[in-house]
Amino acid sequence: MKLVLTRHGESQWNLENKFTGWVDVDITEKGRQEAIKGGQTLKKLGLTFDVAYTSYQKRAIKTLNLFLEELDLLWIPVYKSWRLNERHYGALQGLNKAETAEKYGAEQVHIWRRSFDVAPPQVDKTSEMYPGNIDRYKDIPVDEIPTGESLKLTIDRVLPYWESDISKQIKDGKNVLISAHGNSLRALIKYLLNISDEKILDLNLPTGTPLIFEIDENLNIISAPELF
Numbered sequence: 750m751k752l753v754l755t756r757h758g759e760s761q762w763n764l765e766n767k768f769t770g771w772v773d774v775d776i777t778e779k780g781r782q783e784a785i786k787g788g789q790t791l792k793k794l795g796l797t798f799d800v801a802y803t804s805y806q807k808r809a810i811k812t813l814n815l816f817l818e819e820l821d822l823l824w825i826p827v828y829k830s831w832r833l834n835e836r837h838y839g840a841l842q843g844l845n846k847a848e849t850a851e852k853y854g855a856e857q858v859h860i861w862r863r864s865f866d867v868a869p870p871q872v873d874k875t876s877e878m879y880p881g882n883i884d885r886y887k888d889i890p891v892d893e894i895p896t897g898e899s900l901k902l903t904i905d906r907v908l909p910y911w912e913s914d915i916s917k918q919i920k921d922g923k924n925v926l927i928s929a930h931g932n933s934l935r936a937l938i939k940y941l942l943n944i945s946d947e948k949i950l951d952l953n954l955p956t957g958t959p960l961i962f963e964i965d966e967n968l969n970i971i972s973a974p975e976l977f
């Protein structure tokens with residue numbers, strides 16, 4: 750079976766170099782073109798999909814739709830989950846990454862962005878960035894609502910969805926397409942390829958680019974893309 754992962758096409762805040770996390774930023778025209786090209790790449794390879802997954806965020810949803818349009822697969826079932834959202838960047842969301850580095854030092858910003866288990870500064874429950882104040886997240890159990898996640902915390906909320914839903918499709922012989930985010934996909938790839946806590950920090954995923962994995966029905970990885 751094929752499992753194809755794609756990070757969303759370039760977003761407006763990728764372009765503006767801002768911490769984005771759970772802020773629902775749209776893709777740019779360049780991001781749209783990346784996604785169209787990504788879909789065409791899969792089509793040229795003759796790949797097809799039975800089911801697709803994405804997050805609750807429009808940059809990933811729109812990217813998925815552009816892929817599916819190129820593949821003439823807009824009709825297949827699409828499942829959305831907050832568990833595939835980008836990592837919640839806490840109180841950093843909305844800040845410019847370069848300005849934040851000037852204010853707190855490049856070393857501190859590097860720790861926030863690329864340490865494995867250091868979480869960013871947290872948002873409190875009165876913040877508009879707190880998912881508990883956002884309608885679409887009203888079904889997340891209160892004790893699971895993120896307030897600022899490390900990569901480790903992101904892994905902890907992505908993997909239950911892999912276990913409960915996505916992996917079952919592969920066991921059933923289905924080809925699966927997932928459109929998600931830099932850090933939710935790093936979480937999944939770390940698990941699938943058994944990458945160490947140190948090594949995963951070097952993995953940076955390109956926007957709008959399909960990553961093709963072949964997996965058997967026992968979930969053994971047959972082939973994986975060159976990632977480093």
Ligand SMILES: O=C(O)[C@H](O)COP(=O)(O)O
Binds near residue numbers: 767770835838930
């Ligand atoms: O949420 C963000 O800002 C980006 O999508 C990922 O950011 P990072 O490269 O700092 O992890």
